[in-house]
Amino acid sequence: MIHMKMIALWKLVLSLTLTGSIHCGKVLVFPHDGSHWVNMNILIQELHNRGHNITVIRASDSWYIKEQSPYYHSITIDFSLGGDEAFFATFVSRQLQIRREGSSLWTRFSLDMELKNRFSAVHRNISEMVIHIIEDPKLIGSIREAEYDVMLTDPVNGGGVVLAHYLRLPLICNARWTVHGEAHFAIAPSPLSYVPLPLSMLTDQMTFFQRVYNMLYYYLRLYLYKSIVGPHYSALCNRYFGPDVDYFELFQAADFWLMRVNFVFEFPRPTMPNVAYMGCFQCRPAKALPDDFEDFMKSSGEHGVVLVSLGTLVGQLPDTIADEMAAALSKLPQKVIWRYSGKKPSTLGNNTILRDWLPQNDLLGHPKTKVFVSHGGTNGILEAIYHGTPIVGLPVVFDQHDNLARMKYKGVAQVIDIATLNENEFHKALQEVINKPSYSLNMNRLSRLLRDTPVEPLDNAMFWIEFVMRHRGAPHLRTESYKMPWACRKRREKQD
């Protein structure tokens, strides 16, 4: 206990002393809209608290990124990126419906293609927005004149990466994904023999055939990304930098990477010196709950509470799934708090309350919380690990299946296919995770590992952003490998 208190004390001191330690820097941010913005906004708020000036580039129809903020100035580009919100809101429930009905391969493939076309359109629009910025002489002139110290971007789109190169600004990526996949794969050697491809549902211990699958899957994914997303940004590079600048090399030329994972969540793998792992940088000790929540938690007695939240994308579940879930939850001796905004399930039990919004972190950290029913978003998983709360996972889309497969592998989660979920199966999984001590013990072990760091992840992220500003880059940490001569040696030398 003394140890934990001392660690907490020096982390506080570290945080306080770092606050005043850096000159006031000018940070240009090219974010990605949607849930990614939530992560970027945490960095922006902390940079603001440390006295830096932040300017955020946003489209006029931006979904999450507000024009006005106490934390940043914004440059609003008179450009429509097209509303993804409506598409994704329906996409998730359509996909669940298709999976539930066991629809034909063709139907599934069609929906996947629709998603891919949608992604392609998103990136085409972003690259057109970049053209809009660069070819507005007044706008680009004012950006140049502002003399920013660094570009901070989310490389899930390539706009900030290209713009940083155009403006010759040091580049920091706040990353888990890049347009061509998981960020690690763009920058560090990732031997496919023991580094499972993201979304592959594999671990770092693979059989021979799993390793072959991992390799084939890698090339498929590379092909898809390079054919669907890459061309938009490659055209952008060609337009402004000529044929000698390879778009994908711009990622490798980034000065620093702030990775939103850590090695409690990630399998051990090679990494590069210009990477800091800041997974759980948003995690915080639980604050006191609002009175109504606290009263509800207390009323649960010795059985405790089940917390259900399936993220922002699942606004409304198909009725049948919600009914099965509610029925299973109603059979538990626990009380249940469910983040849910759809039609009230007909089978809802007396032990369950529905809410549009939850203080999720504070609930996860509450001693009465026994299990977290989650869709498996990275942030939610890391928060559950932080608070030592085991998981029943109901993955819906994207990386959620893979994220939860890892948690299952580590013995801290049961995972159920939400599309085919039935009352009994869900009830059984809940009972197992609540009543079998190993889930809780394993999760507490992960929690201890996650919290035991020499520097808090958010402080570490701030240190490296300020490092790059102080030194105008971090060339001594960045590999030169991407400039390696091969067939095109002469071209590269010319460029350098």
Next chain:
Amino acid sequence: MIHMKMIALWKLVLSLTLTGSIHCGKVLVFPHDGSHWVNMNILIQELHNRGHNITVIRASDSWYIKEQSPYYHSITIDFSLGGDEAFFATFVSRQLQIRREGSSLWTRFSLDMELKNRFSAVHRNISEMVIHIIEDPKLIGSIREAEYDVMLTDPVNGGGVVLAHYLRLPLICNARWTVHGEAHFAIAPSPLSYVPLPLSMLTDQMTFFQRVYNMLYYYLRLYLYKSIVGPHYSALCNRYFGPDVDYFELFQAADFWLMRVNFVFEFPRPTMPNVAYMGCFQCRPAKALPDDFEDFMKSSGEHGVVLVSLGTLVGQLPDTIADEMAAALSKLPQKVIWRYSGKKPSTLGNNTILRDWLPQNDLLGHPKTKVFVSHGGTNGILEAIYHGTPIVGLPVVFDQHDNLARMKYKGVAQVIDIATLNENEFHKALQEVINKPSYSLNMNRLSRLLRDTPVEPLDNAMFWIEFVMRHRGAPHLRTESYKMPWACRKRREKQD
């Protein structure tokens, strides 16, 4: 300035608060004698200061490692490792003489073979000492009963690695080298296309033919190590663990690596999550000099002082080399402090004083010091970078040529072949480094980068040693790749 002071303040607070934060651990140390011990002893002293109990295993005829120490208990093994001191003292001067005389390839090869046989004997003796320990029931019983929390070893020999496996202790390597080469190569993927092999004198920017050379050199080195050194320890593994335990895999199974380099010195390269870079962990701000040294420094006026130290191995230079050096130094307007214990050179100038011993760190950090004439040991180079003092390098043996080639590449050193050194050449190099501002400017830039870390290297090393003790290992940071099934899948599974 405010920034630097605040950083210094929080580093101090960090160090003080960490001191009291960990339970009293029991650390078993299997060190390597000679200059390597100097590094290990710094960790031991700091561990002692933080309240841990340290026990050091040493041979009865140990060269540097004393039986009595205020910082550790020792277990003295009644075993003679054989005196390397005498061999190495003459080896260096013999090698210089041979290089100076342009001796035949055969003579050079013979000396190299003598060195390799010597190395082979050193490792055979160490592995025999391990047998001596394990097969003394009383001794090994008392070691088991002591219930150590961790084994800390220098993997330049394999004794500690094998003993840790035998005792089933978590293993931490304090490393730059392993018995099979630079430690990185044992644990992280090191693409030979942009990771120059240590001793290769290459950088991370290689032409095609340099890359081919790098690859061939790698296989040659691997073959030499595996044929000269490896068999002794492999036999040891076979004796105690049977044919299923591969000696080289024991390195990959280490829980944590404390690397005595950093990326100001090292070229950026892939690394693994269970590595902390603690290069310059011995670096300290300069303390006040003894009066006689301070008076001498002051007397140098505006020209300043040249500091000459060729390390512990060069006790006595061949007369002709010392004479050429002294003559060149005598022509400088600077004053000169020379660590030198041989016969006084006939050409010694009035501006030069000779000393058996120097407060090297305090002299390097003195504002009057203009240049460091160094043999290129890693620690000396890192201290020169820390204090921003440019270098004239006179590499003698081992990694010194390669270390100094890196400094030359970074524009902070001139390098001269000490074997063929003549007065004019040495004088010209000294003048260039002293008078051309770029050397000093570049070195100050490296110094700023080196000092700008979120945690002091020694504090970071302590954090990770204590982390491994707290969690009885660091399995979530260690790759599973070395257990990967291939032809011998069944064997591995049996072992696990």
